[in-house]
Amino acid sequence: MITGRKLWNKEARAGLLFASPVIAGFIIFVLGPMIASFTFSLSEYNVITPLKFIGFGNYANLFDGTDPLFYKSLGVTAYYVILSVPLQILLAFMVALLLNHPIRGKAFFRTIFYMPTIVPAVASSMIWLWLFDPDLGLLNQLLKVFGIPGLQWIYSENLAVPSLVLMSLWTIGGTMVIFLAGLQGIPKHLYESVEVDGGNWLHKLFFITIPLMTPTIFFNLVMGFIGSFQVFGQAYIMTQGGPNNATLFYSYYLYREAFEFSGMGSASAIAWVMFLIILVLTMMVFKTSALWVYSESEGKR
Template sequence: MSKIAKVNLRNGLLFVLPWLAGFAAFSLLPFLLSLYYSFTTYDVVSSPVWVGLDNFVQLFKDPLFWKSITNTMYYTLFSVPLGIVFGVALALLLNMKVKGMALYRTIFYLPSIVPVVASSVLWLWLFDPQFGLINGLLDAIGIAGPGWLVDPAWSKPALIVMGLWGVGGAMIIYLAGLQDIPQEMYESAQIDGAVWWQKIVYITLPMLSPVIFFNLIMGLIGSFQYFTQAYIITSGGPNDSTLFYSLYLYKNAFSYFHMGYASAMAWILFLLIMAVTLLVFKSSARWVFYGGER
């Protein structure tokens, strides 16, 4: 290695050193410590005590652990597909050549940048069964509104509806993907006599599939870690109907100070997300189309 190359390597390492130090201190070290704590009993104020696999054994005997998984799976199975459908449909509408479209795009995107705490408080008022706007509108047309967030049967659907309000972030990505589709393909389909739905099925969706794949992965990861809205609005109630996995993990760690138990939960969540992500990646070869492929 020449002297100039050595100097460049040294300077490069010096520039990247602050990031490496931050990564080691705030990401890598907590990652490794959580693995160690998952095999211990640790309450923060006392020294951790090695218990082996006891935390994992207790988890599988914990009814709230299974309840939190069930709630999270319910939310994932409905919120992720609905988010994709609504995001793509909204992007298709906002991709039309209509006067003032820039304003419409801005309006639909704004909810995704509203702080989560503020939007949660807003929806808490909207979902109020007695004085909320939603039930007020339903009453005006003669429909008795449900209890929403105070009813175990409606609490998760209410949070799913709330999540659809912020679909604008994904919509922007879909919109960018739509504008990248060559117009010649639509023109050729038009000449061949294709109608609008055939263009969507045979051109738009295949060409948009990489973007759908990306949002599917991000949506799955986000739904498995769903926490903030449930913590602010319901704190897991009523009757543990919104006790999502991440919320139960948080309670074990910072309410009950069962850090070892919470670390074991974190590693199970990590393995679950990895398994689902790998499964989706494996299936992508069947339905994701890349324009450069032959």
């Protein structure tokens, strides 16, 4: 029989003690807030006056269109995610393919392509505000050289999201480095066998590289999706959600509700909907992954 004393021997006691910071952190900063957040989401709450329980009213307000900005914000965010994530992955993959060749200065190029990801969001927002400036910004000056009239970029309702997508392509370095590491893990003999069979680089790409890279593509897709869904800084700093709510990204919508309108209850409901959307979509990607992601155990069979 294992007695309590034996179960909690010296090693176990030390183990629990050493793990206690992260356990306490989980309870204080994750579990507790989750319960509180769910309670808030069922209430009317502005921090100052006491919480007033209203059931699923906050959720109903979102879905029945009482708050017209909910669907607008979801749409805008979806537009951004659908446009930016595939483009980012495609571009990062292509750069990684180029860098995977036996070339000189590989480390140098890798550093250069990674550099923009280090830039703080506020700083990159300032740089791109300047590039996008309709009167003096470089992009419009360049267009002028080709005889194209200047665009309004982030100040135009139609172009605001595409402009921010363009900006997001500057920071694909992290994704690219992960792809590059994956590419370097592909065994050389596979390519050699294609060569022996008389295949060219296209055969190598479609029959070896892409199938073997699907797990990495999958990882980057999920991470890119989660990251893009939560984009905040650009909307706050560059466009303030405008023009005419064209860049009212979901995180910014939530921030405004909570910290500008003090609607902690409705903002919590907005947060839970975000969590559910991310959860469902991530699960969907995981479910479909069996269809297209190569797994090593299967390959060996």
